[in-house]
Amino acid sequence: MNAFAGTGVLTRLALRRDRLTAPLWALVTGGLVASGPGSLGGLYDTPAARAELAASMTANSSMRAFYGPVYADSLGGLTAWRFGTFAAVLAAVAGLIVVVRHTREEEETGRQELLSAGAVGRRAPLTAALLAALAVNTGAALLVVAGLAGQGLAGALALALAVGGTGMVFATVAAIAAQLTESARLAKGLTAAALGLAFALRAAGDAGDAGGNSPLTWLSPLGWTVHVRPYGGDRWAVLLLIAAAVVLQTLLAYGLAARRDVGASFLAARPGPATGRLSGAGALALRLQRGALAGWGTGFLLGGLVFGGMAEGAADLVGDNEKAREIFARMGGQQGMTDAFLATLVSLFGLLAALYAVGAVLRAHGEETSGRAEPLLAAPLGRLRWAAGHLLPAFAGSALLLALSGLGLTLSYGRDAGPLLGASLAQLPAVWTLAGAAVLLWGAVPRAAGAAWGAAGLCLALGWIGPALDLPRAVLDLSPYAHLPKLPGGPASWTGPLVLTVLAAVLTAAGLAGLRRRDLRF
């Protein structure tokens, strides 16, 4: 077992480094599901109301696209339907971040070299990373069991294993990606792309088949999560499929890891030009960020095309269903199911664009702390111009992303070209507000710059699942997205967007003023 020597020490190191984030991921993922019975029970307090909800949701193809079909109208079954997919996506994101952080990122920074020079087996680093991911997913799964045990232990167990298992499926995908690329950023991007593809396959499959039997959903690990049908028959065999995928992918990752050197990868770096044409800070920042922007842009365009095609199905819903209307209205729309569906989509793209924008702003923070900004700022380059180079891809890039998703929706929905594009771009003020908050944190309190992710994540959670939790208005209003008009369909109001745009400008200016005054961080 020499190849695994040192695994225990490395695992403890990983958990020690993640002592804050790992419990947080588990808490958010597991706690979200655990809160389901309480919040849904308050909203749909009679069996009749729940049966009606289940029937209307399963009848509606666009709702199936988001959440999958409803397999049981018990509180447990509705919780699994409403939160299962979202929790599985969260578990997958946590898994991919943890695994890449403790494998490729360690190699990229050169820290692994020092560790591997100790009594550390060849398989130990990867094993430790997977164990750390397993710890996060186990924590989340235990919370799910604890929160849902009251609704039936078997179903709780099935849902917990489905969510945690999906997390491990993508953790092991990340383990493979980490062998393929030299860059941690790219390894995360590849795994995130696989996750996006899995979501799209399941969404398209479930939208097209009310029984949940579309072969497309069987191609997607997120489809497997739904196929487990917690509280709706508890199909344990599907869990075996998830386990088999985890084992096979783990073996593949080990196999790839054994065939390469520390620090090396299968997609090797090619030489670059011997002379450069980068004309300055702006060109450099654009060059550094263009890969991410291209990846996000492709995702937004494809996402728009896929989901725009499903919009027609939203109107399938039987017209006299009060509860369904209510939940649609709560999810962002006011008139017409199609408009509501499109408005939900548009706001979803808006929320995702904030993740890109925050990442792009914090890229400048990463340049600073990694020491790459130091010689740049020792050259004749003012801090504001340097910062502007990174803020341009963040602010203009998020506008481009929303335009692309709007374009995709327009093309595949095929009607009302102008309004959909406009509705997408109307999300910008909220995106910019979050980006501005990131600038402020970075410029004024750089130690806490990472909190910008927390702000974006909070808005995402409030926007995606907040309405179904029936949270008080004051809490929902914390998110800048709550102050945007619900488009298409809703009344176009300019006050909210205008106020948010001014707020974004103020936040950004304050952040830049802080950046000018403070010490650089090393």
Next chain:
Amino acid sequence: MTNALAVTGLHKSFGRTHALDGLDLTVATGEVHGFLGPNGAGKSTAIRVLLGLLRADSGTVRLLGGDPWADAVALHRRLAYVPGDVTLWRNLSGGEVIDLYGRLRGTPLDPARRAALIERFELDPAKKGRSYSKGNRQKVALVAAFASDAELLVLDEPTSGLDPLMEEVFQECVREARDRGRTVLLSSHILSEVESLCDRVSIVRRGRTVESGSLAELRHLTRTSVTAELAAPPEGLDRLPGVHDPHVDGRRVRLQVDTDKLEPVLAALLAAGVRSLTSTPPTLEELFLRHYADDEAAS
């Protein structure tokens, strides 16, 4: 002669850590100035204040006649900086980085000069940032700095990771820069490099300048080792001023003496009759060890 750099009473704290505690530093235009001190003495912090990357808590700092915080961009046009630990963008080639720094300075690099430096440093400019070794990353920054022909070169342990041949090339480049009238601030731990390049040195310890002057002046301040065999046992040697660690073993004597107090010691030895005598001037190593070791004793 004007000063390229004048720092007096510079203080800088990070929380409760006093990184700089009244640092003084004067570098005359056209000189190569060695900036020395043990690890953690505050050398890099001082350089970052000089570059306007950190803001001084108190003290005065003049760099090329300006204020490095307020006039950062204008001053940076006239200087080039090489950090001790160069980090590059993983997907940009060394050549791209060199040209980027040239363009940032506003005056594109002279292609012949750039090519000559790349040749001399044996750098492959087509490699991407990630594939360079530590020494090669240093070379990228060195080529960018020397190719710029800036008035002032600020070099923070620039040769860490360079092999001896490249170290030689580096020293040639610094001498050429001095011959063209450029000013160099060189922070370094490599004593042979300091000895062969620097006109003057400043030694910092715990954020404060402890010695400053030419190497000859500094040597004067240190001790000479004397070993002698005498005709008769000496008398009263340990009472002479400036004598340290005298070991008298019959007619054999070993002692250290402050170099400026050498004469009375020699007179005392002569009085006892000298059979043989060796006197060793302090090496640069001893000079630094004394300052660096004091630091250990004090902390």
